[in-house]
Amino acid sequence: MKSIGVLLVLAVRSLSRNKIRTLITLAAISLGVMSAVLLSAFAKGLSYGMAENAIKTLTGHIQIHAHGYLDDPSAELSFSELNQKDLSALKSGGVEKIAFRIRIPAVATSERESAGVTIVGIDPQQESGMSFISDAVRQGEMIRNPAEPGVVVGKDLLRVLKTEIGRRIVIITQDATNKIVDRGFRIVGVFESELKSTEKGFIFMGIATAQEWLGLKDKVSEAVIRIESVKDSRPAAKKLGEILPQLDVRPWQDIEPLITSLTQVHDGFLVIWFLIVIVAISFGVINAQLMSIFERTREFGVLMALGLKPKQLIVLVGMEAAVILIVGTVLGDMLGALGYAYLNRGLDLSGFASASEHLGFARIVYPHFSLFDWTLCNVLLLVIGILGSLYPAYLASRLNPVEAISGRGKE
Amino acid sequence: MSAVLIKDASKIYDDGERKIIALDRVNLEIKEGEFTCLVGPSGSGKSTLLNLIGGLDKPSSGEVSIGEKNLSVLNSDQLAELRLHDIGFVFQAYNLIPVLSARENVEFVMHLQGLSAEERRQKAMDVLAKVGLAGLEDRRPGQLSGGQQQRVAVARAIVSRPKLVLADEPTANLDSKTARNLVLLMEELHHKEGITFLFSTHDPVVVELADRVIKLHDGKIAEDEIKIK
Numbered sequence: 171m172k173s174i175g176v177l178l179v180l181a182v183r184s185l186s187r188n189k190i191r192t193l194i195t196l197a198a199i200s201l202g203v204m205s206a207v208l209l210s211a212f213a214k215g216l217s218y219g220m221a222e223n224a225i226k227t228l229t230g231h232i233q234i235h236a237h238g239y240l241d242d243p244s245a246e247l248s249f250s251e252l253n254q255k256d257l258s259a260l261k262s263g264g265v266e267k268i269a270f271r272i273r274i275p276a277v278a279t280s281e282r283e284s285a286g287v288t289i290v291g292i293d294p295q296q297e298s299g300m301s302f303i304s305d306a307v308r309q310g311e312m313i314r315n316p317a318e319p320g321v322v323v324g325k326d327l328l329r330v331l332k333t334e335i336g337r338r339i340v341i342i343t344q345d346a347t348n349k350i351v352d353r354g355f356r357i358v359g360v361f362e363s364e365l366k367s368t369e370k371g372f373i374f375m376g377i378a379t380a381q382e383w384l385g386l387k388d389k390v391s392e393a394v395i396r397i398e399s400v401k402d403s404r405p406a407a408k409k410l411g412e413i414l415p416q417l418d419v420r421p422w423q424d425i426e427p428l429i430t431s432l433t434q435v436h437d438g439f440l441v442i443w444f445l446i447v448i449v450a451i452s453f454g455v456i457n458a459q460l461m462s463i464f465e466r467t468r469e470f471g472v473l474m475a476l477g478l479k480p481k482q483l484i485v486l487v488g489m490e491a492a493v494i495l496i497v498g499t500v501l502g503d504m505l506g507a508l509g510y511a512y513l514n515r516g517l518d519l520s521g522f523a524s525a526s527e528h529l530g531f532a533r534i535v536y537p538h539f540s541l542f543d544w545t546l547c548n549v550l551l552l553v554i555g556i557l558g559s560l561y562p563a564y565l566a567s568r569l570n571p572v573e574a575i576s577g578r579g580k581e
Numbered sequence: 582m583s584a585v586l587i588k589d590a591s592k593i594y595d596d597g598e599r600k601i602i603a604l605d606r607v608n609l610e611i612k613e614g615e616f617t618c619l620v621g622p623s624g625s626g627k628s629t630l631l632n633l634i635g636g637l638d639k640p641s642s643g644e645v646s647i648g649e650k651n652l653s654v655l656n657s658d659q660l661a662e663l664r665l666h667d668i669g670f671v672f673q674a675y676n677l678i679p680v681l682s683a684r685e686n687v688e689f690v691m692h693l694q695g696l697s698a699e700e701r702r703q704k705a706m707d708v709l710a711k712v713g714l715a716g717l718e719d720r721r722p723g724q725l726s727g728g729q730q731q732r733v734a735v736a737r738a739i740v741s742r743p744k745l746v747l748a749d750e751p752t753a754n755l756d757s758k759t760a761r762n763l764v765l766l767m768e769e770l771h772h773k774e775g776i777t778f779l780f781s782t783h784d785p786v787v788v789e790l791a792d793r794v795i796k797l798h799d800g801k802i803a804e805d806e807i808k809i810k
Contacts, residue, residue: 176692183680472676475637476737477665477693479658571637575672 173482181489184462195458196498199551202447203502206547208509210440211537212517217433218538221400223364224426226302228290228372230269230394231403232410233425235418239391240425245274245346248389249417259413264397264406269296270390272380276343278323278373280331287327289341289373291380291391292316300396303361303374310335310359316378320358324369328360335360341373345384353383364533440543448551451498452558455491459562463487470566471574480567487566491559495552503548513537583646584745584777585611585634590643592629592800603629605800606643611779611793613744616771618780618787621797627781628749630797634779635668635747636660648744665693669738669776671748675730677722683709683733684718687740694741708736712766728759732766739770745777752784761786 185192225231239247251270252260260268272291277284290303293316298304303322304312313322321339323331333339335357342352355375363369381387397406403421411419423430463470470483478486516534592604604626611617619627632638633645636652645652647667655663664670677686687705696704709718712732722730731751738746748767752760768790771778780787788794796804 173693173695176689179685180678180680187680468674468676469678472670472672472678474661475635475664475670476690477661479661481658482693572632575637575676 173478174485177482177486178489178493181486181493184466184490185494188462188465191458191461192494195454195494196501198454199451199495199498199555200502200505202451203499203547203551204505204509206440206444206447207503207506207544208513208537209443210543210547211506211510211513211539212535213436213440214538214540214543215517215535217429217436219535220429220432221422221426224429225400225422227363227365227368228301228303228394229422229425230300231397231400231422232265232395232407233420233422234393234395234410234414235391235420237418239418240420243273243275243391244348245272245344245384245386245391246348248272248346248386248391251388251390252393252414256414260395260410263409263413264402265395265410266398267296267300267396269293269300269394270377271392271394272377272384272386273391274343274380274384276341276373278327278331279340279342280333280337282332283330285327285330285370287341287373288371289321289343289375289380291375291377293377300394302363302368306361306363307359308362310357312359313374313376316376317382318358318376319355319379320375321355322359322361322374323357324372325360325362326366326369327371327373328357330370333357339373343384346386346389351383441546444547444550448547448554451551452555455495455555456558456562458494459487459491459559460565462490463562463566467569467574468577470569471571471576474569474571475575483567483569484560484563487563488556488559491563492552492556495555499548499551503544510537510539582613582648583610584613584615584648585609585779586644586646587630587634588644588646590630590633590640590645592626592633592638593641602800604633604640607800607802609795609802609805611745611777613777614771614775615793616768616778616791617793617795618782618791619795619797620782620788621803625797626800627797629800631747631749631779631781634745635670636663665690666741667744669741669743669746671731671734671738671746671751673750673753675722675727675734675754677730677733677737679722682719682721683714683725683729683736686722686733687736690737690741704740705736708740709733711770712736726759728755728763731755731759731763735763735767735770739774739776742774743776745779748778748780748782750782750784751780752782752787757786760784764790 236247236249270293274289276287276289278287294304294313307322313320328334331339338354338356340352340354342350345351397403404423407419407421473483514537516536518534520533587607587609590604590607594601594603607630619630621627633640647663650663652660678689681689684705687708688701691701691704706718709715712735714729714732717725717729725733752763755763764787767778770776782788792808794806795802
């Protein structure tokens with residue numbers, strides 16, 4: 171269109187005519203965009219924090235079990251540690267690190283209290299860089315070798331059992347033949363964790379100790395795997411599943427379905443929030459455009475008399491909306507970036523510890539920038555905002571030039 | 582050749598309760614190069630006739646032609662094209678675009694016509710100099726006097742050499758001296774450039790300088806006087 175340049179000049183200068191209205195509209199757009207950008211970063215930070223917590227705690231990127239173990243995590247459903255051939259195949263399948271564990275539900279009792287727990291038999295060497303436990307012992311000592319007889323318990327479990335480091339607790343569970351077995355273990359270390367539920371729910375012991383006690387010989391309950399990038403967990407799990415068809419290979423998303431569901435809920439909530447913000451902004455822009463059109467009826471009539479076609483008038487009004495939307499969106503993105511930079515040091519949610527604990531949120535949430543969410547928010551705002559401005563633009567194009575020039579309004 | 586040809590044109594406004602006959606079966610021919618004015622009391626139909634000729638409004642019956650184009654058969658885009666290329670407007674209230682400078686106001690029509698930036702600028706500067714506004718090209722309408730604004734409006738109307746300039750009471754908001762100067766300017770442009778002017782006016786100065794005076798009364802042509810100069 172030959173006239174696009176002059177229409178753009180007219181659009182930009184017309185916006186500067188009523189500065190207060192333009193600034194108010196810009197402020198509404200910017201704040202809306204900023205809130206959407208920050209909320210997206212916060213929600214993504216929550217989801218990523220939950221996933222990161224779970225992965226760092228014990229889940230890893232991929233887990234391997236005997237078929238049926240996830241439904242019935244008993245000692246009976248264990249599998250032999252992988253042979254050298256399988257391990258080589260896993261390495262070639264992208265596995266960076268692997269740890270084998272015994273993981274069985276049990277009951278721990280002290281002289282005064284008892285609690286349901288999960289006993290986790292580990293090789294301390296394999297857990298280094300794999301799970302939180304290698305760096306989490308705050309009192310006493312970490313188990314040094316797989317055959318060490320002591321156990322490491324969580325700080326909160328210590329409180330629940332009303333016992334202390336150096337004392338013995340009795341753990342009752344079922345062995346490989348489903349027989350109830352119990353044994354006393356001395357508490358050699360106390361760990362702390364991001365989540366109280368972890369501190370309350372797990373007891374760590376040497377894997378060889380657990381195998382010997384439960385009659386598992388060289389068998390394990392699970393193999394936990396870390397790969398290079400968490401994003402590749404699902405395809406990597408599929409690939410490993412093909413290498414080990416006799417075993418159940420799952421990515422972390424399947425192991426922690428609550429986190430996956432919450433992430434989906436967050437994403438859905440974000441889209442709804444985006445739409446609410448964008449529709450509210452669009453109403454503001456439409457209102458400002460309508461006011462502008464009613465104030466400039468005479469001018470539009472003159473433009474039509476000079477030879478401006480109705481569709482060019484639609485372009486002019488649409489451009490005004492587009493300019494204010496683009497400037498407001500850019501300002502909102504900049505404010506969002508500033509807010510993101512400020513919150514990037516972490517948002518401390520420990521004041522809501524019990525609520526966040528229940529949902530598995532981290533105590534400190536680090537916002538996470540999502541290019542997809544940012545693009546979605548910006549594009550939706552521009553598209554819906556400009557589409558909304560077509561209504562006032564249509565009204566302008568329907569003006570009768572004679573009535574408009576005389577200031578009598580629309581057709 | 583006819584610049585404007587009107588055959589049996591009527592314009593009736595109907596607000597549902599009553600009908601107002603603004604123009605009643607008007608027949609009129611204005612030849613190319615005429616300097617004509619429409620006179621008559623308020624409500625006599627002067628502005629309505631100008632609006633029909635300018636393609637801003639359609640007659641209830643009858644035909645209006647500009648050159649060889651019958652306006653009745655043109656759609657809104659075609660009418661806009663006609664106004665863009667063939668007709669210049671000068672309004673009583675100047676009606677310049679307030680966010681554009683004098684030069685940009687004059688260039689606006691040429692912008693829509695697709696002329697190059699250089700050509701637009703050259704023509705705008707020339708025509709502004711012609712109407713006595715050299716040196717004021719970059720001022721916005723709010724920084725110009727009423728007379729200067731109306732000169733910009735005249736420059737905008739004639740810059741693309743239209744077949745016809747329609748001026749609806751162009752001197753009504755000006756003092757008598759400024760009004761006289763403006764009409765003399767338009768008369769000069771008419772003589773030098775051969776542009777056809779059609780005014781609606783109450784101003785005796787315009788009437789005095791016009792070649793032809795058409796008197797309207799109650800929507801009808803009551804008198805049509807061609808002066809011999």
